[in-house]
Amino acid sequence: MVSYYLVGEHLAHSCSPELHRLFGRYDYELRELRPEELGPFLEARSFSGLNVTIPYKQAVIPYLDFLDEQAAAIGAVNTIVNRDGKLWGYNTDFDGMADAIRKLSQSGPTDAAKRSVFSGQKVLILGTGGTSRTALAVSKALGAGETLRVSRTGKDGACTYREAVAQHPDAAWIINCTPAGMNPHLEENPLFFAPPQNCHSERSEESVLFPHLQGVFDCVYNPLRTRLVLASQKRGLPADGGLYMLVKQAAHACELFTGESVTEAQTEQAYKTLRRRQENLVLIGMPGAGKTTVGRLLAAKTGKSFVDLDEEIVQRAGKSIPAIFAESGEAVFRDMESDLIQALSEKGGQVIATGGGTILREENVTRLQQNGRLIFLDRPLAALRPTADRPLGDTTEKLQQLYETRYPAYLAAADLVLDASLHSEQLAEMLAAQ
Numbered sequence: 001m002v003s004y005y006l007v008g009e010h011l012a013h014s015c016s017p018e019l020h021r022l023f024g025r026y027d028y029e030l031r032e033l034r035p036e037e038l039g040p041f042l043e044a045r046s047f048s049g050l051n052v053t054i055p056y057k058q059a060v061i062p063y064l065d066f067l068d069e070q071a072a073a074i075g076a077v078n079t080i081v082n083r084d085g086k087l088w089g090y091n092t093d094f095d096g097m098a099d100a101i102r103k104l105s106q107s108g109p110t111d112a113a114k115r116s117v118f119s120g121q122k123v124l125i126l127g128t129g130g131t132s133r134t135a136l137a138v139s140k141a142l143g144a145g146e147t148l149r150v151s152r153t154g155k156d157g158a159c160t161y162r163e164a165v166a167q168h169p170d171a172a173w174i175i176n177c178t179p180a181g182m183n184p185h186l187e188e189n190p191l192f193f194a195p196p197q198n199c200h201s202e203r204s205e206e207s208v209l210f211p212h213l214q215g216v217f218d219c220v221y222n223p224l225r226t227r228l229v230l231a232s233q234k235r236g237l238p239a240d241g242g243l244y245m246l247v248k249q250a251a252h253a254c255e256l257f258t259g260e261s262v263t264e265a266q267t268e269q270a271y272k273t274l275r276r277r278q279e280n281l282v283l284i285g286m287p288g289a290g291k292t293t294v295g296r297l298l299a300a301k302t303g304k305s306f307v308d309l310d311e312e313i314v315q316r317a318g319k320s321i322p323a324i325f326a327e328s329g330e331a332v333f334r335d336m337e338s339d340l341i342q343a344l345s346e347k348g349g350q351v352i353a354t355g356g357g358t359i360l361r362e363e364n365v366t367r368l369q370q371n372g373r374l375i376f377l378d379r380p381l382a383a384l385r386p387t388a389d390r391p392l393g394d395t396t397e398k399l400q401q402l403y404e405t406r407y408p409a410y411l412a413a414a415d416l417v418l419d420a421s422l423h424s425e426q427l428a429e430m431l432a433a434q
Helices: 016-023 034-044 069-074 094-107 109-117 129-141 161-165 201-206 227-234 243-259 265-280 291-302 308-316 321-327 330-344 362-370 396-413 424-434
Strands: 003-010 029-032 049-052 079-083 086-090 121-125 146-151 172-174 215-218 280-284 305-308 350-353 372-378 416-419
Touching: 003 016, 016 243, 016 265, 049 243, 069 129, 069 372, 079 201, 079 243, 086 227, 094 129, 094 215, 094 243, 094 396, 121 129, 129 172, 146 161, 215 227, 227 362, 243 265, 280 291, 291 305, 291 350, 291 424, 305 308, 308 321, 308 330, 308 350, 321 330, 330 362, 362 372, 372 396, 416 424
Parallel strands: 003 029, 003 049, 121 146, 121 172, 172 215, 280 350, 280 372, 305 350, 372 416
Antiparallel strands: 049 079, 079 086
C-alpha cells in the first residue's frame, strides 16, 4: 500500500516519484488535490508521509500538530510526517536550496565560506509565494546583505519588476521562486516583466538588466534549463535550475520519513541518474555527419527514445524533403521543423538527430537546450559527400558553402564537440558513458 505522496494541484510533469524510487526505501506517488480536497485529505491522515508543493506549502500549516522551528520561521512546509496519528511539518526546501546555491557558487569547503556565499551582497527573490519565504531564509543564512522580493503587483512589501530594475541595478544574485518558465510554459522568463515598455527583444532584455549579477538560481527544474537560466548562462554567469535542489530536499525528506541517513554519495548518484534520464541528447552537425546513425546506436545504449527530425517531417508531410523544398520552399520546411522542435522540447529522455540547418534559427537552439545537451558531431569537410536527398547539399560546391557558413553556428550552439571522424559505434559508446 502506497503511503508516501507528493500533494499539489498540478503534478503532471513532476519527477518526484522517480526520484524517491532512486532512494529505494518506499513506494511514492503523486496525489493531485483541488483546494477543497486538501483539508479532508490531511484530516483523514491515511498516509505515512507527504511532500507538499505549489500551491499548498502554507495552506497545510493549520492542519499540523507540530511545526519544526525552521519551518515555522519560514512560514512554509514542504514535508509532513505522520507519527502515531500526529502530523509534523518541516521545510527541507531550505537545505536543498542552500546546498544548490553553494554548489552553483563554487564556494570554499569551510563552513564559514559556505555561510558567506552572498558576502553581504544584494539578492533579488522573484515571487512572493511559499518558496520565496524559503529563499529569504536561505539568503540570510548565506550572508546576504539585503534581500528584496519582486512581483508583478508589488504587493505584500515586494517591489515590482520595473522598480527592481530602476532602483536595484546593483543586485548580485537572483533567485527565481515563480513558476514562470515551468513546463508547459517554456517560453516564459520572469525578467520579461521587468524592462521598460519600449524594450521587447530577449537579447536587449538580458543585456541591460542587472549588469552586476554574479549568479542566478531558478527553482524550476522542469525544464532542466529555463529561459532565465539559458539567458544568464549566455552572459557567462553561473546559473542553474532546481533539479539539484529537488534531489537534496528529497534526500532530507527521505531521512525524515525513514529515520535513516542518506549519504552525499547516494544523493549525488541520484542527481546524476535523474538528470541523465531527463536530459535529451541532441545531435547537431552537417548533413552526412552521421547524426542518424550515431543517434540510433545511442538510443539503443541509453534506453532513450529516438527521433530523427528530417524523417519525422517527411512522415508528417507525406512527401520527401526535396519535394517540400520544390513545392513550398525552404521557409515552409523550416517552419515545419520549428513546430516539431517546439513539441519535442517539452519532453525529456530522447535522442534527437537534427537536420543540418536546424541551428540556423536561434529559437530552435534555445528550445532544444531547455531539456537537452547539444552535441556537435564535427566531421571534416573532406569526409562529407553531397547527396540528392539534401536540396541544399546536393553538390560539392553547395556542401562547401554550407560548411563554411554553418560551422561557427554549430560551435556556438554546442555544449559538447566530438570528432565525428571516429567510428559511429565508438561515438555512441562515448556519449552513453557520460
